[in-house]
Amino acid sequence: MIRIYTIGGFTETARxxxxxxxxxxxxxxxxxxxxxxxxxxxxxxxxxxxxxxRRAHRDDVQEVVIIAYSWGAGWxxxxxxxxxxxxxxxxxxxxxxxxxxxxxxxxxxxxxNLLGFRALIKDSATIEVPDNVRDLRGLRxxxxxxxxxxxxxxxxxVVFPKVANATHTNIDSSPAWExxxxxxxxxxxxxx
Numbered sequence: 001m002i003r004i005y006t007i008g009g010f011t012e013t014a015r016x017x018x019x020x021x022x023x024x025x026x027x028x029x030x031x032x033x034x035x036x037x038x039x040x041x042x043x044x045x046x047x048x049x050x051x052x053x054r055r056a057h058r059d060d061v062q063e064v065v066i067i068a069y070s071w072g073a074g075w076x077x078x079x080x081x082x083x084x085x086x087x088x089x090x091x092x093x094x095x096x097x098x099x100x101x102x103x104x105x106x107x108x109x110x111x112x113n114l115l116g117f118r119a120l121i122k123d124s125a126t127i128e129v130p131d132n133v134r135d136l137r138g139l140r141x142x143x144x145x146x147x148x149x150x151x152x153x154x155x156x157x158v159v160f161p162k163v164a165n166a167t168h169t170n171i172d173s174s175p176a177w178e179x180x181x182x183x184x185x186x187x188x189x190x191x192x
Contacts, residue, residue, distance in 0.1 A: 002092065002189065003061045004028055005052075006042045007077055009070025009172070010100070019173025020069045020097070027182045028067065030192035037189065045072035053083035063092040065188065067181060069172045073099035073138070074127045074149060085132040093188045094129065095181055096138035096160070098148035098171045101125035129153035137184050139177055141166040 006024045024042050032039040038061075043052075045068075056064065064084060068077040073096035081091050129136055129151050138160040140148025144167040151158045163176045171177060185192075 001036060001038060001059070001061050002063050002065065003038045003040060003056060003059075004031060004065045004067065005040045005080065007047070007066065007068035007072035007080070008042055008044055009072050010045060019170065019177070020067075022173060023178050023181055024067075027178060027185065031185065031189065033192060034189075043072075043076070045070070045076040047076065047080075049076065049080040049083045053080065053087055053089065056084065056089055057087035061089060063090045065093045065095075065185070066091055067095045067097075068099070069097040070100045070146070070168065071102050073097060075100075075102035078127060078129065081130040081133055085130050089132070091130075091133040093135045093137070093184060094133045095184055096136070096148075096151070097177050098140050098146075098166075098168055099127055099138060099151065099160075100146045100168075101127050101149040125149055126157065127151045129158075135184075135188065137180060139163050139171065139174075139180055141168060141171045143167050144169075 006028060008020055021042055029039055031037045066077045066080060077094060084091060127149050136153050136158060140160045141163050146168050148160060163171055163174050166174050
């Protein structure tokens with residue numbers, strides 16, 4: 001069984017419709033029709049990653065796909081992948097949309113978020129991607145802060161391609177992001 005997780009960004013809540021939610025509904029959710037794939041609802045960036053990894057282990061999930069945006073990509077996805085690694089669960093594919101750095105040691109509550117100021121500084125940090133991730137792809141924009149940060153994966157620095165006319169608040173609804181998600185899922189999992 002492969003489980004697909006989608007992780008939202010810092011300001012995204014269940015109250016508002018988002019580009020990531022649209023991609024989830026149109027591109028990701030159709031994979032739920034397959035008997036070997038389970039699609040989870042969109043998760044908040046600061047979800048209980050340890051608990052979700054334990055649940056995946058209890059459910060005998062062997063591989064997951066993680067699709068994430070902003071702090072969900074730079075913090076939630078990385079934390080979740082580390083927790084999955086503790087249970088020997090592989091991340092078959094990780095897709096990151098404008099991943100924004102946030103120290104993993106920083107708690108996810110209230111005033112602690114003020115310490116995440118490096119998210120606003122261009123090229124100030126590198127996101128460390130765990131070694132249980134088998135395939136890493138993404139997009140970023142550099143037009144407006146916060147800007148997508150580079151990743152370090154498998155001992156090398158990875159800088160994702162730029163989306164020219166996007167800002168951080170609209171890159172998750174860009175045709176380039178939707179195409180990347182659709183193409184990568186098809187290449188990794190086949191048809192929905």
